[in-house]
Amino acid sequence: MTESIRIAVASADDAFSAALCAYLKGSEGAHVVESCDVEVIAAAAVETLDAVFLDIRNPDAIVSLRRLSLISPTLVLGPGEPDAMIAAFDAGAGSYIDADAAFEEIAAAIRQLVQGHAVVPPPLLGALLRHVITRRRGEEAAREQLEALTKREREVFELASAGANNATIADRLFISPATARTHVQRVFQKLDLHSRAELIAFAIRCGIYPEETQ
Amino acid sequence: MPETPSSSNRPMRRGQAWVRRHGEEVAVFNPDTDQLIQMNRSAFAIWELCDGETSPEEMAAAVADLTNVDWARAHHDVEQALRDLDGLGLLERHHRPGTSD
Numbered sequence: 001m002t003e004s005i006r007i008a009v010a011s012a013d014d015a016f017s018a019a020l021c022a023y024l025k026g027s028e029g030a031h032v033v034e035s036c037d038v039e040v041i042a043a044a045a046v047e048t049l050d051a052v053f054l055d056i057r058n059p060d061a062i063v064s065l066r067r068l069s070l071i072s073p074t075l076v077l078g079p080g081e082p083d084a085m086i087a088a089f090d091a092g093a094g095s096y097i098d099a100d101a102a103f104e105e106i107a108a109a110i111r112q113l114v115q116g117h118a119v120v121p122p123p124l125l126g127a128l129l130r131h132v133i134t135r136r137r138g139e140e141a142a143r144e145q146l147e148a149l150t151k152r153e154r155e156v157f158e159l160a161s162a163g164a165n166n167a168t169i170a171d172r173l174f175i176s177p178a179t180a181r182t183h184v185q186r187v188f189q190k191l192d193l194h195s196r197a198e199l200i201a202f203a204i205r206c207g208i209y210p211e212e213t214q
Numbered sequence: 215m216p217e218t219p220s221s222s223n224r225p226m227r228r229g230q231a232w233v234r235r236h237g238e239e240v241a242v243f244n245p246d247t248d249q250l251i252q253m254n255r256s257a258f259a260i261w262e263l264c265d266g267e268t269s270p271e272e273m274a275a276a277v278a279d280l281t282n283v284d285w286a287r288a289h290h291d292v293e294q295a296l297r298d299l300d301g302l303g304l305l306e307r308h309h310r311p312g313t314s315d
Contacts, residue, residue, distance in 0.1 A: 116282050117281065117282065118280050118281055118282065120280065122238055122254075122255030122256075122259075123235065123255065125255055125256065125259040126258065126259035126262035126263065128280065129259055129260075129262075129263055129273070129276045129277065129280065130262070130263060132275075132276035132279050132280060133263070133268060133272050133273070133275075133276045136272070136275060136276065136279075137272075
């Protein structure tokens with residue numbers, strides 16, 4: 001590595017983590033923060049971290065990935081299986097590398113990630129592209145369904161997707177709770193939804209991430 | 215010069231091709247031409263997407279999403295890959311109304 005890069009390494013496998021950190025520290029210009037503690041890494045990321053390396057062979061690591069990927073580009077190491085890789089990208093991974101990868105490949109992948117280039121195991125590339133296409137089609141279909149809503153229903157939808165109950169919706173839109181309930185039911189019917197959880201998931205598919213409404 | 219896969223087409227790979235993966239490379243045997251073709255994983259990934267349902271534009275959008283390159287660049291690369299695959303006889307020819315070989 002020729003330029004200085006700050007990397008956090010998180011793996012539940014202590015021996016692996018120590019060996020990788022030793023390798024990366026031996027690379028010119030690499031500054032390594034070794035920790036399994038997401039909070040420690042998050043705090044470091046807020047400062048000057050350029051990338052996080054996260055080993056997701058530990059089942060709880062996907063939760064950490066969701067958090068860390070919001071604050072730093074994250075290279076994920078995991079099984080060489082399409083489902084694991086797709087779950088990682090859906091959780092925000094910037095790159096993915098097979099658990100069998102050599103340290104040299106990991107270091108190269110970190111460098112590419114920092115430069116803004118995603119790394120995907122070549123054998124899994126087709127599966128990931130297919131997943132992205134399927135997801136985009138779902139988003140497009142969801143956005144088309146949204147267009148069937150009236151302006152008022154759209155307002156109700158956005159409030160409900162932010163977690164507002166009928167009383168809050170009524171309050172915000174200056175309508176009665178009964179009218180709010182009717183609008184919510186019509187939104188559910190038009191979008192073929194059966195619960196508020198489905199409604200929130202639908203909103204996310206449409207790219208709507210509203211702030212929580214009390 | 216092979217027919218250029220049009221953006222309005224949804225290219226489809228030949229079903230009879232025999233595939234063998236080895237490391238970074240993939241070997242595809244086209245029984246129609248008796249050709250054994252080596253291709254890299256990127257080209258193979260595009261070929262895998264050629265299911266007759268997916269447009270080059272969708273492929274390009276997915277590539278752009280994944281690689282952070284702009285859509286125009288991704289589209290150019292996808293079209294080039296499709297032309298290459300077509301030239302190697304690995305795609306079915308699609309005929310739109312009013313067109314012929």
